[in-house]
Amino acid sequence: MSKTIAYVLYPGLTALDLVGPLTVTATLGAFEPEYRTVTVARERGPVDSDMPVGLVPTATFDEVRDPFAVVVPGGQAGTFAACADESLLAWIREASSAAEVTASVCTGSLILGAAGLLRGRKATTHWGFRDLLPTFGATPVARRWVEDGDVITAAGVSAGIDMALHLVGRLAGAQAARRVQLMIEYDPQPPLGPVDWTAVDPAALRPYVHQTVNAGLPHDSALAARLLG
Amino acid sequence: MSKTIAYVLYPGLTALDLVGPLTVTATLGAFEPEYRTVTVARERGPVDSDMPVGLVPTATFDEVRDPFAVVVPGGQAGTFAACADESLLAWIREASSAAEVTASVCTGSLILGAAGLLRGRKATTHWGFRDLLPTFGATPVARRWVEDGDVITAAGVSAGIDMALHLVGRLAGAQAARRVQLMIEYDPQPPLGPVDWTAVDPAALRPYVHQTVNAGLPHDSALAARLLG
Numbered sequence: 001m002s003k004t005i006a007y008v009l010y011p012g013l014t015a016l017d018l019v020g021p022l023t024v025t026a027t028l029g030a031f032e033p034e035y036r037t038v039t040v041a042r043e044r045g046p047v048d049s050d051m052p053v054g055l056v057p058t059a060t061f062d063e064v065r066d067p068f069a070v071v072v073p074g075g076q077a078g079t080f081a082a083c084a085d086e087s088l089l090a091w092i093r094e095a096s097s098a099a100e101v102t103a104s105v106c107t108g109s110l111i112l113g114a115a116g117l118l119r120g121r122k123a124t125t126h127w128g129f130r131d132l133l134p135t136f137g138a139t140p141v142a143r144r145w146v147e148d149g150d151v152i153t154a155a156g157v158s159a160g161i162d163m164a165l166h167l168v169g170r171l172a173g174a175q176a177a178r179r180v181q182l183m184i185e186y187d188p189q190p191p192l193g194p195v196d197w198t199a200v201d202p203a204a205l206r207p208y209v210h211q212t213v214n215a216g217l218p219h220d221s222a223l224a225a226r227l228l229g
Numbered sequence: 230m231s232k233t234i235a236y237v238l239y240p241g242l243t244a245l246d247l248v249g250p251l252t253v254t255a256t257l258g259a260f261e262p263e264y265r266t267v268t269v270a271r272e273r274g275p276v277d278s279d280m281p282v283g284l285v286p287t288a289t290f291d292e293v294r295d296p297f298a299v300v301v302p303g304g305q306a307g308t309f310a311a312c313a314d315e316s317l318l319a320w321i322r323e324a325s326s327a328a329e330v331t332a333s334v335c336t337g338s339l340i341l342g343a344a345g346l347l348r349g350r351k352a353t354t355h356w357g358f359r360d361l362l363p364t365f366g367a368t369p370v371a372r373r374w375v376e377d378g379d380v381i382t383a384a385g386v387s388a389g390i391d392m393a394l395h396l397v398g399r400l401a402g403a404q405a406a407r408r409v410q411l412m413i414e415y416d417p418q419p420p421l422g423p424v425d426w427t428a429v430d431p432a433a434l435r436p437y438v439h440q441t442v443n444a445g446l447p448h449d450s451a452l453a454a455r456l457l458g
Contacts, residue, residue, distance in 0.1 A: 007282075016413065019248040019282065023386065026280050039282045046275060046285045051255050053236075053248065053268045056275045056283025106414075127414060144418040156414030157252065161387065166420040178421055184245065185335075185356060185385025187424040188417035189373040191395040192407055195416040 002036045003068035003171075005029075006095065009041035009057045010088055012078015012216075015049040016157050017105040021071055021164030027180045028168050035171070040064045042088070050076050061091045069167070070095045073160070074106030074126065080216025083114035084223055093117070102151050103167060105160035109153040110227075113138055121148040126156035128205035132213075132227045161186060231265045232297035232400075235324065238270035238286045239317055241307015241445075244278040245386050246334040250300055250393030256409045257397050264400070269293045271317070279305050290320045298396070299324045302389070303335030303355065309445025312343035313452055322346070331380050332396060334389035338382040339456075342367055350377040355385035357434035361442075361456045390415060 005025045007018055018039070026037040041047050041057040049055050072092060075082075082088055093115045096102040104112050109125040112118050113136025123138040123146055124130065130140040145154040145163035154163035165186070169177035181187075210228055217224040234254045236247055247268070255266040270276050270286040278284050301321060304311075311317055322344045325331040333341050338354040341347050342365025352367040352375055353359065359369040374383040374392035383392035394415070398406035410416075439457055446453040 014252070015248045016252040019244045019280070022280055022282060023243070023245040037281050046283070051248070051251055052266050052287045053251060054275070054285025054287075056285060058281045058283075127411075144416070156412075158390065158413050158415045158417065162418050162420060169420060174421060181419060181421065182356075182424055182429060183385075184387050185424070186387045186417075186419055187373070187426075188387065188415075188419065189391050190410060190415055190417065191391060191398060192403060192410065195411055195414070197416075200411060 002034055004064060004066075005035060005037045005069040005071065006064050006067035007037070007039045008070065008072045008088075008092065009039055009047045009055055010078060010082045010085070011048050012050050012081065013047070013055070013073045013075040014106060014157055015051040015053055015055060017073030017075065017108060017160050018049075018055065020158060020161040021103075021105060021167075023184055024161060024164035024168060024180055027183050028172060028176060031179065032172055032176060038064060050078060065095070067095050067099055069101040069103065070099050072104045072108035072111050074104065074108035074110070074157075076107075076212050077216035079107045079111060080213050080224070080227070082111050084217055084220040089115040100150065101167065101170075103153070103163060105154045105163065106156045109133065109138070110136070112151065112153070117151060121151055122146050123148065123151070123153040124155050125153065127200065128156075128202055128209055130202070131229070132209075135227050231263055233293060233295075234264060234266045234298040234300065235293050235296035236266070236268045237299065237301045237317075237321065238268055238276045238284055239307060239311045239314070240277050241279050241310065242276070242284070242302045242304040243335060243386055244280040244282055244284060246302030246304065246337060246389050247278075247284065249387060249390040250332070250334060250396075252413055253390060253393035253397060253409055256412050257401060257405060260408065261401055261405060267293060279307060294324070296324050296328055298330040298332065299328050301333045301337035301340050303333065303337035303339070303386075305336075305441050306445035308336045308340060309442050309453070309456070311340050313446055313449045318344040329379065330396065330399075332382070332392060334383045334392065335385045338362065338367070339365070341380065341382070346380060350380055351375050352377065352380070352382040353384050354382065356429065357385075357431055357438055359431070360458070361438075364456050364458075
């Protein structure tokens with residue numbers, strides 16, 4: 001029986017949050033066909049991302065009821081709108097309850113939180129939004145990805161690639177993870193080296209965080225206020 | 230005047246080849262609006278990628294005649310079909326002739342080669358396809374990205390992110406590149422460490438390379454034969 005890894009599309013998601021890990025698990029499926037990667041959205045047809053490219057899912061929520069794994073990408077204002085989208089949260093909650101693994105990338109963890117899936121768990125998200133996790137009962141951790149039982153949350157945007165390689169290792173073993181890594185040639189060489197976290201001040205991003213949360217929740221100022229403390 | 234960075238979509242491209250660098254330059258555009266990132270294809274409407282997600286461009290080739298930079302993603306069979314698509318090659322050739330920079334990711338460099346843009350240049354591509362570059366007069370180099378004048382080619386799939394950060398540094402300076410890197414939290418931590426290239430045998434990938442080239446060029450066995458030597 002195939003094991004379906006379902007990536008959730010919603011308006012305004014960050015395209016790389018989706019496409020990074022999607023590429024990792026779909027590449028696993030190319031040589032271990034029991035793993036089947038799909039993209040799901042409310043309807044077939046293009047979904048706007050927060051980048052200049054639209055994204056078209058392969059299935060609808062109704063068509064994918066029992067995924068083996070669920071992955072929720074993050075985004076900017078659209079992600080906060082998703083945090084107040086009850087039918088989206090209901091699908092994620094139901095799919096997650098039977099899934100072996102539920103994962104998120106970047107601010108996607110806040111959607112998991114809004115769905116009630118992070119209560120009492122350690123989790124991470126984009127570095128600028130980490131302070132928002134306690135709103136949903138989660139304990140923020142500053143790591144590339146955080147695994148707490150069957151929930152794995154990744155840090156910002158590109159961290160989804162690392163998280164998904166970890167997921168492939170967990171599901172199919174280190175050899176499979178190495179094979180995927182080689183096929184997508186994930187041997188990173190950031191031209192300016194790693195991020196210097198000692199030079200990063202999250203407070204400098206607060207105006208952007210406020211603007212993003214409020215832009216996503218124009219009709220739910222109560223949730224916006226809870227998130228922004 | 231805005232500087233348009235145009236990413237080329239064609240059927241069968243690898244989604245991450247596109248979305249990695251796209252995210253880098255579009256994030257630059259968020260704080261330096263003179264840089265405008267667009268995706269272009271023959272027609273509006275979804276283009277199939279080689280991953281379980283469709284991609285929708287923001288413009289057509291006819292609408293983007295004078296890009297400041299052109300970026301061509303790679304793929305599998307679809308990329309070799311693109312190497313024989315004269316109207317696609319004509320657009321790339323014309324756009325490139327006036328552009329400040331022409332770039333590729335993964336096997337996208339073979340499309341640049343088919344367009345005649347790599348003659349006498351050093352270039353790279355996905356590690357499994359590097360031997361095919363001399364078909365188009367290019368000298369293969371085993372590096373994460375290779376800059377030869379106004380042409381920059383990146384290695385496989387995920388290398389497009391590193392290449393695009395280099396491009397941002399070239400265009401807008403190191404501070405801008407660092408800012409983009411931080412926003413997309415590109416601080417990679419491959420769970421199993423870097424690729425161990427001493428354990429990689431490109432010959433093992435030859436059957437896949439042959440199959441991919443032949444699948445993309447069913448009506449152009451002459452080009453397939455040239456590519457496969």
